[in-house]
Amino acid sequence: MKVLELNNVSVRYKVGDLKDIGFKEMILKKLKGQYKIKEFWADRHITFSLYKGDMLGIIGTNGSGKSTLLKVISKVMVPTEGTIKQSGNLAALLELSSGFDGDLSVKENTFLRGAILGYSKKFLEERYEDIINYAELKEFEETPFRQLSSGMKSRLGFAIISLIQPEILILDEVLSVGDGAFRKKSEQKMREIIDSGSATILVSHSLEQIRNMCNKILWIHKGIQIEFGDDVKAICDKYQQFLNKGI
Amino acid sequence: MKHSFLFTQLVRRDFSKKYKGTILGMIWSLLSPLLLLLIMRIVFTNFFGRGIPHYTTFLFCGNLFFSFFTEATNAGMVSLRNNAPIFTNISIPKHLFVVASNVQSLINFSLTLIVFFFFCFLDGIKFTQKFLLLIYPVLTMVCLTIGIGLILSVLYVYFRDVIYLWDVFLRLLSYISAIFYSIDNYSERTQLLFHFNPVFLHINYFRKIVIDSIIPGIIYQGFLGLYSLLFLGVGILIYNFNKNKLIYHL
Numbered sequence: 001m002k003v004l005e006l007n008n009v010s011v012r013y014k015v016g017d018l019k020d021i022g023f024k025e026m027i028l029k030k031l032k033g034q035y036k037i038k039e040f041w042a043d044r045h046i047t048f049s050l051y052k053g054d055m056l057g058i059i060g061t062n063g064s065g066k067s068t069l070l071k072v073i074s075k076v077m078v079p080t081e082g083t084i085k086q087s088g089n090l091a092a093l094l095e096l097s098s099g100f101d102g103d104l105s106v107k108e109n110t111f112l113r114g115a116i117l118g119y120s121k122k123f124l125e126e127r128y129e130d131i132i133n134y135a136e137l138k139e140f141e142e143t144p145f146r147q148l149s150s151g152m153k154s155r156l157g158f159a160i161i162s163l164i165q166p167e168i169l170i171l172d173e174v175l176s177v178g179d180g181a182f183r184k185k186s187e188q189k190m191r192e193i194i195d196s197g198s199a200t201i202l203v204s205h206s207l208e209q210i211r212n213m214c215n216k217i218l219w220i221h222k223g224i225q226i227e228f229g230d231d232v233k234a235i236c237d238k239y240q241q242f243l244n245k246g247i
Numbered sequence: 248m249k250h251s252f253l254f255t256q257l258v259r260r261d262f263s264k265k266y267k268g269t270i271l272g273m274i275w276s277l278l279s280p281l282l283l284l285l286i287m288r289i290v291f292t293n294f295f296g297r298g299i300p301h302y303t304t305f306l307f308c309g310n311l312f313f314s315f316f317t318e319a320t321n322a323g324m325v326s327l328r329n330n331a332p333i334f335t336n337i338s339i340p341k342h343l344f345v346v347a348s349n350v351q352s353l354i355n356f357s358l359t360l361i362v363f364f365f366f367c368f369l370d371g372i373k374f375t376q377k378f379l380l381l382i383y384p385v386l387t388m389v390c391l392t393i394g395i396g397l398i399l400s401v402l403y404v405y406f407r408d409v410i411y412l413w414d415v416f417l418r419l420l421s422y423i424s425a426i427f428y429s430i431d432n433y434s435e436r437t438q439l440l441f442h443f444n445p446v447f448l449h450i451n452y453f454r455k456i457v458i459d460s461i462i463p464g465i466i467y468q469g470f471l472g473l474y475s476l477l478f479l480g481v482g483i484l485i486y487n488f489n490k491n492k493l494i495y496h497l
Contacts, residue, residue: 115253
């Protein structure tokens with residue numbers, strides 16, 4: 001059964017004097033002829049399909065368009081051309097903490113972040129104790145979030161996100177957080193989520209990990225789809241050769 | 248509504264950030280409009296207050312709506328940029344942030360409204376059935392501020408200095424909205440000009456009902472609705488046209 005289909009997906013990306021600019025700066029720069037916006041194709045003609053049980057690894061050097069592709073699949077961005085079809089719900093675990101607010105308590109933040117991830121009120125109320133216990137933050141429920149150590153913050157982030165049960169899971173590196181014991185616990189949990197879903201997309205810089213975990217592979221370079229297929233070993237070897245030659 | 252739980256969580260977040268989750272925090276935020284009222288009452292009574300009956304209530308009507316307008320548009324303006332870390336990572340309809348920020352201002356407005364009615368009582372205002380009509384300008388004000396909030400929030404993502412320009416504009420608006428003076432002394436033509444200002448229309452609506460006990464005419468009512476829907480419509484258009492482009496600017 002097909003769960004995800006990308007057909008000829010292209011994304012036109014803009015960079016330049018777009019961020020943190022004011023009217024005054026823009027007008028001055030335009031007058032001086034220094035106002036620059038560069039447009040380029042971050043992804044061009046990406047086409048692939050995933051079936052139930054697939055695990056896709058995406059490889060490519062920095063700036064090859066991997067992150068943009070993930071943002072398009074997770075619907076944070078809209079593709080300039082092409083279509084994406086999916087069946088079943090989709091969750092992107094790209095980061096652990098957006099939405100947390102330093103002024104609010106751990107408890108308030110748990111509900112806020114849960115709501116952002118799309119959990120229902122009932123689900124969160126039922127699982128709240130589990131989350132707090134899993135994150136080992138029982139005594140800190142009413143503590144303002146900003147007073148937590150960074151380890152505690154990422155533990156809470158992981159505890160909340162690990163309840164997600166998507167059919168299509170998108171991962172930017174396999175998330176595992178914390179120190180020693182918690183790292184092991186979170187890695188195991190991550191495997192469980194991957195196993196319970198029907199398809200996973202993994203971006204990783206570790207070829208070793210991709211070789212071990214994935215049955216399909218997509219290689220993009222400067223936005224262009226170089227290879228897509230299920231011969232993971234051959235494509236990884238080719239990519240390794242390409243990397244060695246480049247360096 | 249699919250996102251109702253997220254929406255209530257966002258409103259709750261803004262609420263506890265503003266009041267720090269305490270009753271004292273709520274009282275504190277009521278104190279500032281009251282202090283402003285007190286100062287204006289002392290300073291302006293002798294200059295503008297002569298010949299205006301119930302001048303305290305008159306001033307309060309002006310402050311009530313102008314504060315709501317200021318607060319709601321300012322909160323709406325920053326709502327997209329401030330929540331950018333959320334919607335640049337997770338797919339969420341972004342307009343939720345703009346509307347949630349408006350609800351927060353509406354809560355503050357409602358609290359002030361209770362104090363307003365208490366002051367009306369002290370000022371010897373007679374409460375009539377006509378007061379029920381006051382819900383109408385509140386609704387149109389919400390539409391108006393959501394519309395302007397949508398426009399400003401998009402602009403503020405594109406241009407950082409919008410926040411300063413809007414501040415200057417609000418100051419200008421405070422002078423031309425007849426908050427502390429009556430427009431009766433102006434020529435008929437000038438009086439007509441005041442009616443192009445939707446904020447003045449709202450303030451005046453309250454004054455007509457609360458102080459003069461007059462129900463505004465059908466044309467006046469129509470204009471109130473028309474302005475709000477116009478701004479709301481333009482806001483939705485601008486937002487929809489730009490919502491997918493914002494990510495390049497954040």
